[in-house]
Amino acid sequence: MPSFTPVVFYRDPMAALKWLERAFGFETSLLVTDDKGRVGHAEMSFGDGHIGVGEEWGAAELIGPAKMRSPASLDNVGTQFTRVALEDGIDQHCARAEAAGARITQRPADQFYGARVYRALDPEGHVWCFDQKISDLSLADMEKASGLTMKTSL
Amino acid sequence: MDVPPISPLIFYRDPKAALAFLERAFGFETRLLVDDGQGGVIHSESAFEGHVVMVSGPPSGKWASPLDLDGKRTGSVHVQVPAGLDALCGRARAAGARIEREPADQPYGDRVFTCLDPEGHSWSFGQTLQVMSADEMAKTTGRVIQEKL
Numbered sequence: 001m002p003s004f005t006p007v008v009f010y011r012d013p014m015a016a017l018k019w020l021e022r023a024f025g026f027e028t029s030l031l032v033t034d035d036k037g038r039v040g041h042a043e044m045s046f047g048d049g050h051i052g053v054g055e056e057w058g059a060a061e062l063i064g065p066a067k068m069r070s071p072a073s074l075d076n077v078g079t080q081f082t083r084v085a086l087e088d089g090i091d092q093h094c095a096r097a098e099a100a101g102a103r104i105t106q107r108p109a110d111q112f113y114g115a116r117v118y119r120a121l122d123p124e125g126h127v128w129c130f131d132q133k134i135s136d137l138s139l140a141d142m143e144k145a146s147g148l149t150m151k152t153s154l
Numbered sequence: 155m156d157v158p159p160i161s162p163l164i165f166y167r168d169p170k171a172a173l174a175f176l177e178r179a180f181g182f183e184t185r186l187l188v189d190d191g192q193g194g195v196i197h198s199e200s201a202f203e204g205h206v207v208m209v210s211g212p213p214s215g216k217w218a219s220p221l222d223l224d225g226k227r228t229g230s231v232h233v234q235v236p237a238g239l240d241a242l243c244g245r246a247r248a249a250g251a252r253i254e255r256e257p258a259d260q261p262y263g264d265r266v267f268t269c270l271d272p273e274g275h276s277w278s279f280g281q282t283l284q285v286m287s288a289d290e291m292a293k294t295t296g297r298v299i300q301e302k303l
Contacts, residue, residue: 030301
């Protein structure tokens with residue numbers, strides 16, 4: 001079964017795993033540590049989805065050396081973010097994340113493309129975007145609602 | 155369109171070139187493209203067997219391409235394929251991917267290669283050769299392997 005796993009890098013991946021469990025309800029499914037307790041690689045699952053968690057300098061094992069950084073090491077700049085689909089309960093999910101210390105940068109709100117969305121920053125500045133489908137829209141519906149042009153190929 | 159449960163959104167200076175590269179190099183297919191009318195991409199989805207990466211750019215504010223950061227990046231994407239890993243690496247190389255690690259068998263039971271795309275985003279590809287238990291992996295890797303925190 002092919003799958004895409006976004007991998008995110010942290011200064012303190014062990015703290016990140018704990019925080020992601022508490023704040024978002026992700027579950028650690030694989031944790032690889034060396035004899036000093038340093039995280040070599042970790043995987044978390046959430047429903048049918050997966051993410052990878054690595055240490056910013058120590059991620060060489062799976063991914064390659066030296067260029068991986070936490071946003072905390074780059075003045076909160078990021079090169080990618082992670083989108084997570086929720087079945088239901090997005091407002092409660094946001095409240096739970098906020099209670100755990102997430103900075104909510106966009107409160108849950110309905111979007112023209114038929115989803116309710118919120119965005120949060122984790123303690124090291126990674127952006128997480130959660131969405132929950134609220135209506136089934138065709139591309140034509142979305143184009144009408146937004147004034148944008150949507151194509152289905154390059 | 156079905157949306158997978160978790161997917162990455164990646165920023166590129168030239169998102170259309172990136173989408174074309176992902177098609178040529180990895181065999182992904184662009185299935186949604188929302189143009190900003192000025193050469194940029196507000197949102198897009200590049201799909202591979204039901205999974206997607208989203209591509210957007212050029213980045214602004216707190217977003218950047220690795221090109222803007224001397225190659226540094228805050229994430230990467232791992233793709234697990236059912237078969238054909240070596241051929242995929244050959245295809246990626248021919249399309250201009252910079253192969254960082256050539257396909258090689260790993261002690262945890264996968265064969266893996268890693269590469270950089272033209273803007274320096276990192277991709278790893280794996281194919282499972284042998285499904286291993288945590289205990290077996292611990293033995294072959296010399297690491298401590300846990301299946302929960």
